[in-house]
Amino acid sequence: MPPSSMIERPDVQVEGIARRFGGTAVFEDVWFNVGKGEFVCLVGHSGCGKTTILNILAGLDAPDDGSIIVSGKEITGPSLDRAVIFQSHALMPWMTAAQNVGFALSCRNPHWNRRMCEDAAREALGRVGLSHAADRKPAQLSGGMKQRVGIARALAIQPRILLMDEPFSALDALTRGALQEEVSRLVTDSGQTGFMITHDVDEAILLADRILLMSNGPGARIAEVVVNTLPRPRTRASLHHMPGYHALRDHVLDFLITRSREFVATNPPAGWSARAVPESRPVA
Known part of the structure; x- marks a missing residue:
């Protein structure tokens, strides 16, 4: 997929959203795009508001600031064009x-x-x-x-857009791997747009065209957007043999371990906010 700034007609446009609870901003000034047919994974520590962002995308919650445009229209509630796979089965x-x-x-x-x-x-x-x-x-x-x-x-x-909140976390390793590959194939073959929250770095690398790295809360934001240049099709069995895999994995892990904590301290909201989608970049 092209960098976010080069996506001419994104399926999803997240424009400066914020969500506050009890006067504290869990996240604020969050910007990103998801292109039509693109698979994007959002990665970050617990408490940074990832599930809340997904609920807002699904129309199950509303931001305190900002807006979300899906297929050219601001969302006002749930839609069958946006299906959600939750952590729990919800049957x-x-x-x-x-x-x-x-x-x-x-x-x-x-x-x-x-x-x-x-x-x-x-x-x-x-x-x-x-x-x-x-x-x-x-x-x-x-x-x-x-x-x-x-x-x-x-x-x-x-659905036009498939929203996933760690849907494979409760599955055994073999089933998880098989379903990850099946979902990846189905979304890619159908041209659906996919957005997933995950704590599993390898899952993000397996599935995503781009990986959004979110800083720690409160006041969390999208700190970095990483382009996944590993070629498709990808499988669990072959992933760790691909050239560039270890550099990409180390980069994401380093963010989670170190840079996610440092980002807010070195990038206060007033200075960081450029009112623009963060630039996507590959990992060298």
Whole structure:
């Protein structure tokens, strides 16, 4: 993807947003773009407001300052064009896995009959390896299986923008790797725009076209935007063999360990704010 300043028609424009709780700004003056078909990961320490930013993008919360433009319009609430995969599965306990996915499909496609929704739901569950569990209710599923139903539900409605809040964190390593690659493939093949919050540096490197590095809160901001130049397709198995992987990983880890704490002290809001999207750059 091109640097953020070169994206002519971004799908998402985050323009100087801030969110305050009890008079304290968790984050402020946050600017970034996400291009159409781009996959962006937001990385930062706990407490810097990453989930709140995702909730604002989803229309589930509102900023105290600034605005978010999606597909040329300022968002005012949730939309089926923006699907969310949460950390928790958020399934309706009285419905089977297929019914949970089918309900979302019926909302997205109100002209579909019940059979069409059920067939599409079972197909979506098959893509995440849950064909055998389609008729089970959430209480009959493991934690990882519940999360896979949530992922299947979000992917099934084919949203324009897929928002993800650490959706793989509760899964075992093998399942996590398989679903990461599947989500990456599906988003890339469909031309969807992806935005994910993660604490996993390797996950960000595997999935992202660009990685947004967020400083520590309170008063957190986007400190740096790193272009991921590793070629696609990427897999968990081959990632650490790619030229440039270790330099990129070390750069992101160094930010999390050291530079994220130093950024606010050396870049106070009044001096830093240029009212512009931070420039994207590759890691040498």
